[in-house]
Amino acid sequence: MSAGGIAAAAAPAAAPVIEARGVDLTFATADGPVEALKAVDLTIRKGEFVSFIGPSGCGKTTFLRCVAALERPTAGTLTVNGMSADDARRARAYGYVFQAAGLYPWRTIAGNVRLPLEIMGYPRAEQEARVKAVLAMVELTDFERKFPWQLSGGMQQRASIARALAFDADVLLMDEPFGALDEIVRDRLNEELLRLWARTAKTTLFVTHSIPEAVYLSTRIVVMSPRPGRITDVIDSPLPRARPLEIRDSRTFIEIAQRVREGLRAGHGDAV
Amino acid sequence: MRSALPVLVVIAAVILLWYAGAVWLNARWTIDQAARAGTSVTVWDIVRDAMDQRRPLLPPPHQVALVLWEGIAEEPVTSKRSLVWHALVTLQATFSGFLLGTLVGILMAVGIVYSRVLDLTLMPWAIISQTIPIVALAPMIVVLSNSLGIGDRLGVENRLVAKTIIAAYLSFFPVLVSMIKGLRSPDPMQLDLLATYSATSRQSFWKLRLPASLPFFFASLKVAVAAALVGAIVGELPTGAIDGLGARMLVASQFGQPLLMWAALFAAAGVAGILIVALGLLERRAGRRMGGRG
Known part of the structure; x- marks a missing residue:
């Protein structure tokens, strides 16, 4: 099913940041080819928060990795900021947050956040200023001299988000960043993430397998299903941008969650 | 300091075994000497001899320690014997x-x-x-x-x-x-x-x-x-x-x-x-x- 039409009609007239047209990705494995992505069409515009949800094997992470040029589609076109994904990666167009925080154990929290800035050759004074600013944003100012093992899992993940925000990329790619955290920590981080998104206005792609998380965070929800990995539904969220946690008990919220659930079930039903 | 005890016990055991080995291996020399002289030896003779031979098969710890000490502390460092x-x-x-x-x-x-x-x-x-x-x-x-x-x-x-x-x-x-x-x-x-x-x-x-x-x-x-x-x-x-x-x-x-x-x-x-x-x-x-x- 093509989702491009719905998205184009409903999205605000902001400039497209990510455009996928007929993206296929087939992995050659020992058990024969695996179609990780099949005919994926999607346009993501500036400032959107788009969640990708689906069971494992549906290609949500693979799609994110294609956007990041960590994987190469076998067919179709995929542009980021109007250039190829590879060029966008070279132009440092996005920050990527992985499932695990992946902080370097030998660097302090500040040192970890500074890592991309060092690699990208920011002047030293600016490095310090940026590290301070993003650590304040994720409320880790008091922990800048600590080493990762001295922080809880949630704090480590916040530090890794700060690391992705430290440089001037206007796209944020997040691959199940809170998947390993408990419900309570996850709620808090979700709230914080929305605040960060409102402040930074970064176009955000967010992979998750939690329906409430997807509905709570997103302006648009992309439902995917496996074998072959494809988009089965794209839902524009009518929820307002300001979202207190209580919004999850509202009627609209529950309706969207319902539709996501149905999309997931439908995807399973017609699986090959 | 609790962890020092097992270490000391092991060292003591090693030293004890070493002494036993020295007596065991160096006994032959004493027995041979006695046989040549036609005299008999007591266990005490064997033990005493084993502690202080000039060319023991296995020198007991205190002899090694002494030579080690002489070699380290009692010779000028420029000496070939140091x-x-x-x-x-x-x-x-x-x-x-x-x-x-x-x-x-x-x-x-x-x-x-x-x-x-x-x-x-x-x-x-x-x-x-x-x-x-x-x-x-x-x-x-x-x-x-x-x-x-x-x-x-x-x-x-x-x-x-x-x-x-x-x-x-x-x-x-x-x-x-x-x-x-x-x-x-x-x-x-x-x-x-x-x-x-x-x-x-x-x-x-x-x-x-x-x-x-x-x-x-x-x-x-x-x-x-x-x-x-x-x-x-x-x-x-x-x-x-x-x-x-x-x-x-x-x-x-x-x-x-x-x-x-x-x-x-x-x-x-x-x-x-x-x-x-x-x-x-x-x-x-x-x-x-x-x-x-x-």
């Missing part, structure tokens, strides 16, 4: 060999990790090199380094060059193996992260692979320094050296001086202990600077 002098000579080759071996090990590991061709061509030779007994190889290294006169050109003894090469030959391997493992230890996610920054391979080496390999590196250094010491000692045997702990052991055994031999042996063990403790301290300091919990 164990400190001999230890310093051996240490010199140990250090130069250890440094050379570590350097070669690191460079080879970097080459092997970054080049598939080197991985396929260099690694088998590195493994084969360690299957050749060093005692078989040492004389050839000595002859070659003498005839090539590398030492003359560097302004050092040819003998030191040979010992250095032998020590390095033994010590590069643990560094090589550990560094390969260490440089390959970053997981795919950490490499992906650097790819998203479009980091150069030079940056990923200095910022990720090298720091990630350091714990492996320090672990291997302890093995390498012990191997370098063995190499330096072995290197002294076929060089006709008269200085160094290895030469001391050889001379003592050739001239039937078991006490000197044992003293040199313990001096070597002591030197190895000091080197390993020193490296352990270095490792702790580095670990603390790099966010270790210790």
Whole structure:
């Protein structure tokens, strides 16, 4: 099913940041080819928060990795900021947050956040200023001299988000960043993430397998299903941008969650 | 202090066994003497004799300790009878060999990790090199380094060059193996992260692979320094050296001086202990600077 039409009609007239047209990705494995992505069409515009949800094997992470040029589609076109994904990666167009925080154990929290800035050759004074600013944003100012093992899992993940925000990329790619955290920590981080998104206005792609998380965070929800990995539904969220946690008990919220659930079930039903 | 007790118990047990062994092995001499003189011996005679022979089969601990003490403390360090002098000579080759071996090990590991061709061509030779007994190889290294006169050109003894090469030959391997493992230890996610920054391979080496390999590196250094010491000692045997702990052991055994031999042996063990403790301290300091919990 093509989702491009719905998205184009409903999205605000902001400039497209990510455009996928007929993206296929087939992995050659020992058990024969695996179609990780099949005919994926999607346009993501500036400032959107788009969640990708689906069971494992549906290609949500693979799609994110294609956007990041960590994987190469076998067919179709995929542009980021109007250039190829590879060029966008070279132009440092996005920050990527992985499932695990992946902080370097030998660097302090500040040192970890500074890592991309060092690699990208920011002047030293600016490095310090940026590290301070993003650590304040994720409320880790008091922990800048600590080493990762001295922080809880949630704090480590916040530090890794700060690391992705430290440089001037206007796209944020997040691959199940809170998947390993408990419900309570996850709620808090979700709230914080929305605040960060409102402040930074970064176009955000967010992979998750939690329906409430997807509905709570997103302006648009992309439902995917496996074998072959494809988009089965794209839902524009009518929820307002300001979202207190209580919004999850509202009627609209529950309706969207319902539709996501149905999309997931439908995807399973017609699986090959 | 609670942890000191088991250590002391083990040491006491070792010393006790050692004394028992000394009596057992040195008894023959007393019995033979008595048989020749046609007298009989008591157990007490055997024990007393075993404690104080000039050329015992197995000298008891206090005799070794005494000779060790004389060799360390009662001779001027410049004397040929001073164990400190001999230890310093051996240490010199140990250090130069250890440094050379570590350097070669690191460079080879970097080459092997970054080049598939080197991985396929260099690694088998590195493994084969360690299957050749060093005692078989040492004389050839000595002859070659003498005839090539590398030492003359560097302004050092040819003998030191040979010992250095032998020590390095033994010590590069643990560094090589550990560094390969260490440089390959970053997981795919950490490499992906650097790819998203479009980091150069030079940056990923200095910022990720090298720091990630350091714990492996320090672990291997302890093995390498012990191997370098063995190499330096072995290197002294076929060089006709008269200085160094290895030469001391050889001379003592050739001239039937078991006490000197044992003293040199313990001096070597002591030197190895000091080197390993020193490296352990270095490792702790580095670990603390790099966010270790210790």
